[in-house]
Amino acid sequence: MIRKTRLFTPGPTPLLPAAQFAMAAADIHHRTAEFKALYSKVLAQLKEFVGTKNDVLLMAASGTGAMEASVSNLTSPGDRVLVLSAGKFGERWTSLAKAFGCEVDVVSAPYGKTFDLEEVRAALKPDTRAVYMQATETSTAIRHSVRGVADLLKAADSDALLVVDGITGLGTTHLDVDGWGIDVVVGGSQKAVMIPPGLAYLSVSERAFTRMGTTKNPRYYFDLLKERKNALKGDSSYTPSVALIAGLGAALDYIAAQGGGNLAEGRNKLIENAETCAAMTRAGVEALGLKLFAPDAPAAAATAVIAPEGVDSGVVVKELKARFAAIITNGQGEMQGKIFRIAHLGYFDYMDTIALVGALELVAIDTLKLPGVRLGDALTAAQKVFASRRPDEAAQQLAESQSSLAPMEVTAAR
């Protein structure tokens, strides 16, 4: 049987064809007016995508590069910072802060859970200079309450900067960056923005830029003040990743088109899209009798599923690849072998999702031999979720298409 390779991984995600074409056509020099126009356009688009009036900077790096920039630019050796950690990417904040000589307080939650905000409040000290957290922890597929932490910082009248890793949160969860007061939001290219890895971006508040005037940690490639100065002129400090930037521009155009030309609206639709794919997947998984790993606050970016007792989750990953060329991911670190993860962020649609649920159902029955599961159970559960979430828009299109064609009764959504 033919098997088309399809990524269902929380980065890299499926590529948008229009972005691929733009990347293939990107033979422009980066010190030209043509590139400056492209770069300025993409930086402006990113502000709308992130949803902030703050400047957004872009760099040739993976998301971790922008995470490092958020530490090296905002701290001095010996600064006290608070890391909220509930998975592999939370731990990365701790490693980065320690690498740059910070005094690190950690509030942690077990894998698959989110933080107790009371613990966060208790851990916040008068000299805490920054709080680092994820919007969604990709390794466990939990969604954290960025708003809860932001409110808590405001209530405490804290000087601490709030730095959010939104690498898988951007485009999958709502963040009111300016309203809540998020100083830095970090993003990556191979996530909801539908292009390959290689670009990181971050929005930076004035308060954070001001902080950079006094911090002492060393930085050169990731010098955000220098980057900002250049960005305002349409330049990058160092050779930019031109093809990826052209692809990003095309992807943001596509997202804007989804919102009728409005990028913020398009991003909201993208979040809704991920929510729908995630809800379909969760319903399918639960119909198989499998348990979600982060049921309290499941992220829309990805769904993490606990492997059945005595089964290595790698079996599910391998079977989906061998039988259907569908690529999902195992757990990371200590979660390897215990959970598997299915992504919904970015360029996924109904047909991708229902097909993945069908493939997973076959693996669950044929390989996992889950008791009491019949062919069609997961598919039906996912189908019901999609049918119940059908937007009015579809009913509208339905009415339009029928008016010129068919004698049938035109009715709105069921």
Added chain:
Amino acid sequence: MIRKTRLFTPGPTPLLPAAQFAMAAADIHHRTAEFKALYSKVLAQLKEFVGTKNDVLLMAASGTGAMEASVSNLTSPGDRVLVLSAGKFGERWTSLAKAFGCEVDVVSAPYGKTFDLEEVRAALKPDTRAVYMQATETSTAIRHSVRGVADLLKAADSDALLVVDGITGLGTTHLDVDGWGIDVVVGGSQKAVMIPPGLAYLSVSERAFTRMGTTKNPRYYFDLLKERKNALKGDSSYTPSVALIAGLGAALDYIAAQGGGNLAEGRNKLIENAETCAAMTRAGVEALGLKLFAPDAPAAAATAVIAPEGVDSGVVVKELKARFAAIITNGQGEMQGKIFRIAHLGYFDYMDTIALVGALELVAIDTLKLPGVRLGDALTAAQKVFASRRPDEAAQQLAESQSSLAPMEVTAAR
């Protein structure tokens, strides 16, 4: 909701990425050793794909061009020919034969049906010079019995050449070209071979080449004797469609790889693949209470479905496009508005097919309001078909992947 455009049309069919890449890289001149090597390789591959020792010729044309070549090269004005016609493409043989001054006898079957072989036998006359038919009639999705007609010609000891339009039959139905004695088989590029339109090819028997020495109909661009002479040297008579030929080579490499390096085996797997997708789709359609248009001998190339009483089939086409960006086709000619068609030939897999069934189910429920249909019915029916057809190979892979990973019992196919 994101909607990825997906073709489910019986030509053009979804493009194989490896073929797209080969096409993009095809900046070679056509009068060079490099091109000759490519061309000779592709012609040899096509013989294996068609399954014949006869020469296969290739031309920059749509399939209709090769159909014309099969008339203009094999007939003289006034020649009696027999056309077996049961749809739009059968009618095309009649139009072509008349355009070239032939005396045309026609055995026809109603749309959606195949021929009565007794009628064919009765229509065959001592001076019938050629019989023209389809392997599968794309406009109605019926499969004709090429073998039945070939046997009948042998039994009658007829001089008539057997010319088969295999444009959607190649790669979807078994044809024993040399064993049954098929003189010409016509194919097109935008079908089971997974590349865009623009190439036609045809296998030609020695008997047919001999006939060309005596026939009087005019031909120049489609002069098959000249084309054969050039092809033997690795040349084409006129400027060839270089990029498509490069793409076709890559596609045939892919098909061979599916057969473990054996192209004939790969073609057989491709046929099995189409059969599986078709069987899933038929089961889904029937679970919705819809009727197949050609139930007696449904083609694996495509499934034609009768629109419910009082409903224009264009509604289904429009809804699948509007809600899911899934492109299927309406009926052609007098069948327009009465049937819709879903393709399975070429680069389709389980995930494409189950997703299309899911989308069709939603349209059936939301738009067609088919009575007694519940969410999941069609999906479950299609899923059961796939599960029941699971090849042993999958069980084998299962065993291999589990042995190194999991403590579970390893069992063969259910």
